[in-house]
Amino acid sequence: MSGKPPVSESVVSERAQRFLKALIERYIREGQPIGSRTLAKDAGLDLSPATVRNVMADLEDLGLVASPHTSAGRIPTITGFRMFIDSLLTVEDLKEREISQIRSELLGGGSAGPQLLASASRLLSGITHMAGVVTLPRHERTTFRQIEFLPLSDRRVLAILVTNAGEVHNRILHTHRDFDRAELDQAANFLNRSFAGQDMEAVRERVLKELDDTRANFDQRMSQALEMAGQVVSVSEEKEDCVIAGQTNLMEFAELASLDQLRKLFDAFTEKREILHLLDQFQHADGVQIFIGEESGYQLLNGCSVVTAPYQVNEKVVGVLGVIGPTRMDYQRVIPVVDITAKILGAALKKQ
Amino acid sequence: MSGKPPVSESVVSERAQRFLKALIERYIREGQPIGSRTLAKDAGLDLSPATVRNVMADLEDLGLVASPHTSAGRIPTITGFRMFIDSLLTVEDLKEREISQIRSELLGGGSAGPQLLASASRLLSGITHMAGVVTLPRHERTTFRQIEFLPLSDRRVLAILVTNAGEVHNRILHTHRDFDRAELDQAANFLNRSFAGQDMEAVRERVLKELDDTRANFDQRMSQALEMAGQVVSVSEEKEDCVIAGQTNLMEFAELASLDQLRKLFDAFTEKREILHLLDQFQHADGVQIFIGEESGYQLLNGCSVVTAPYQVNEKVVGVLGVIGPTRMDYQRVIPVVDITAKILGAALKKQ
DNA sequence: GCTTGGCACTCGCTGGTTGGGAGTGCTAAC
DNA sequence: GTTAGCACTCCCAACCAGCGAGTGCCAAGC
Numbered sequence: 001m002s003g004k005p006p007v008s009e010s011v012v013s014e015r016a017q018r019f020l021k022a023l024i025e026r027y028i029r030e031g032q033p034i035g036s037r038t039l040a041k042d043a044g045l046d047l048s049p050a051t052v053r054n055v056m057a058d059l060e061d062l063g064l065v066a067s068p069h070t071s072a073g074r075i076p077t078i079t080g081f082r083m084f085i086d087s088l089l090t091v092e093d094l095k096e097r098e099i100s101q102i103r104s105e106l107l108g109g110g111s112a113g114p115q116l117l118a119s120a121s122r123l124l125s126g127i128t129h130m131a132g133v134v135t136l137p138r139h140e141r142t143t144f145r146q147i148e149f150l151p152l153s154d155r156r157v158l159a160i161l162v163t164n165a166g167e168v169h170n171r172i173l174h175t176h177r178d179f180d181r182a183e184l185d186q187a188a189n190f191l192n193r194s195f196a197g198q199d200m201e202a203v204r205e206r207v208l209k210e211l212d213d214t215r216a217n218f219d220q221r222m223s224q225a226l227e228m229a230g231q232v233v234s235v236s237e238e239k240e241d242c243v244i245a246g247q248t249n250l251m252e253f254a255e256l257a258s259l260d261q262l263r264k265l266f267d268a269f270t271e272k273r274e275i276l277h278l279l280d281q282f283q284h285a286d287g288v289q290i291f292i293g294e295e296s297g298y299q300l301l302n303g304c305s306v307v308t309a310p311y312q313v314n315e316k317v318v319g320v321l322g323v324i325g326p327t328r329m330d331y332q333r334v335i336p337v338v339d340i341t342a343k344i345l346g347a348a349l350k351k352q
Numbered sequence: 353m354s355g356k357p358p359v360s361e362s363v364v365s366e367r368a369q370r371f372l373k374a375l376i377e378r379y380i381r382e383g384q385p386i387g388s389r390t391l392a393k394d395a396g397l398d399l400s401p402a403t404v405r406n407v408m409a410d411l412e413d414l415g416l417v418a419s420p421h422t423s424a425g426r427i428p429t430i431t432g433f434r435m436f437i438d439s440l441l442t443v444e445d446l447k448e449r450e451i452s453q454i455r456s457e458l459l460g461g462g463s464a465g466p467q468l469l470a471s472a473s474r475l476l477s478g479i480t481h482m483a484g485v486v487t488l489p490r491h492e493r494t495t496f497r498q499i500e501f502l503p504l505s506d507r508r509v510l511a512i513l514v515t516n517a518g519e520v521h522n523r524i525l526h527t528h529r530d531f532d533r534a535e536l537d538q539a540a541n542f543l544n545r546s547f548a549g550q551d552m553e554a555v556r557e558r559v560l561k562e563l564d565d566t567r568a569n570f571d572q573r574m575s576q577a578l579e580m581a582g583q584v585v586s587v588s589e590e591k592e593d594c595v596i597a598g599q600t601n602l603m604e605f606a607e608l609a610s611l612d613q614l615r616k617l618f619d620a621f622t623e624k625r626e627i628l629h630l631l632d633q634f635q636h637a638d639g640v641q642i643f644i645g646e647e648s649g650y651q652l653l654n655g656c657s658v659v660t661a662p663y664q665v666n667e668k669v670v671g672v673l674g675v676i677g678p679t680r681m682d683y684q685r686v687i688p689v690v691d692i693t694a695k696i697l698g699a700a701l702k703k704q
Numbered sequence: 705g706c707t708t709g710g711c712a713c714t715c716g717c718t719g720g721t722t723g724g725g726a727g728t729g730c731t732a733a734c
Numbered sequence: 735g736t737t738a739g740c741a742c743t744c745c746c747a748a749c750c751a752g753c754g755a756g757t758g759c760c761a762a763g764c
Binding site: 385387388389401405408409419422423424425 | 754755756757758
């Protein structure tokens, strides 16, 4: 976000907006500065290049377009893109064929929880030829379905947690003594009776609270169960929180071609933390959000845009998915793809 | 492998070998063609550049070095590298400091099975500044420790398999009717009694065989247990069979810098199948193996070398780890790193 | 016979120059 | 407000020359 005030639409004449739109659409296709002659033909307004040049000068004053050098055409600026995205863009519906492709891929194949997310990510990257990304359902936002404990050797217990998003989490707990199977079953039963169907977040709070309450309590069994449950739910910061596919597609785009930039981006993809943090911001947004790299501050996203949509299970947002690609991407196509994929993924997760 | 016959050492004079060694060592450091003057100083033999040129001409005739163009120095060919690796290379021991770094990273941190492999991969890539790769323990080569079944809803059963490599595998089975917990426990008990401590491969064979034998049998419980076990062990083709770290390090190397080549390589890294297939070949080799990309046929490894070592749990090879980098890599350092890491990883896995 | 200095030659790389093309801004006329 | 005309700017590709590094070969020396 630069210091400049945002450009309100009202100061840009309708004709100028039309030119801006035509310019950006063409720029998205070609990736090169657009000259006045080209644009004159393109906009369909039957005006001479000279007139177009005047309009362009105005747009340049407003900071919506820029020219790389005196004798090149104009390219859109970030502000220009923002205006385009916010008010000029016309989104077309997806072809029925593509929708059913997504549907069959996600609903048809009997793939389980985590694979499903991976499929969605691959699908996004495959259709858009950019990088697809899907965050794993946030643990706190899924609901508790079932927990089980298995005795291992050496005072270790294997805890298995099943959530409503079809996920199975394993965790090895180190306990202060060996437990036998009956004890563990009892503990699991107690927990399942108490918490089944509740939000993980609520479960977590209640577990921690009751753990406090019963700390000095006489019912040792219950407190043991709670303690183990506490270990499971508290360290639910899963190591891998999103799945990214088709990174290499980004190598095709000339604007990201500086090896250095690409490397930073790829590093961020393997590190994942920053990407995740970014996506989390759109968790609570409603529907498709578009985000232009430079607007963040994350320097590594310069030249990129991110198109995201939250996905829901049982009316509740549990994660975000989207596409990362060059700012010069075909939003008209990408937006509906992301939108539909989010909806279908939600449905597919619910089914499990 | 080209049509040329391998160059036996005997036809290359000892002096020539010495020059070849010096040339490759220098080339590894600089990555540029080495001229006769430079090499004359480098080899420590106190000979004039002209003499060196004669020797070089011989080496070129033998196909051990080549010059990119008339007035450039020489660079080693694949054959040259092969000879260097097989008979000229002197491997130095790792510094104690580095060994203890690896040790503390793998043995110290209490990370579990899969994380341990990821740590090893990251470690390899971190130390060598190239890409690290570790195959997951091959299922057939680990031993069966424990299996458990949990009833889920809708005629589904969650199977949990624990192996001696500290791995926990989940699998959701679709059964033809609902089972209650007691039945499942009984089945698990039966399987655990029968198979605990045996090789997964043996388990698999026995399960399939007994399944056949008991097909027409009256003991329905046993056959049900076997059937479920069969589902678990047979589809043990895990989707993700190796973990790769530090891919982006490869972007630093000029010789791989053609974006296209890099992309192919990265695609192979995400696809993993080919990489895995390659590494599997070294499963049965004893100790460190070095493999030069062009020698395969896999075109995507052109310009790369792979240094691998198998790692063992309880005297049995269960997987392979290694490093992928440019053929011009510092073998003297990389070889002991890979070697030690394999040994320590084995020890760390055994500990679990 | 191996080694060496000398010498002509090759080739890639760098930097400067040049011409053409694309596109602009400005101005004056419609 | 729109348009044609025109001078101007700037990038880019091509060409050229000069240099430096390095070679191959030859003839002389040990």
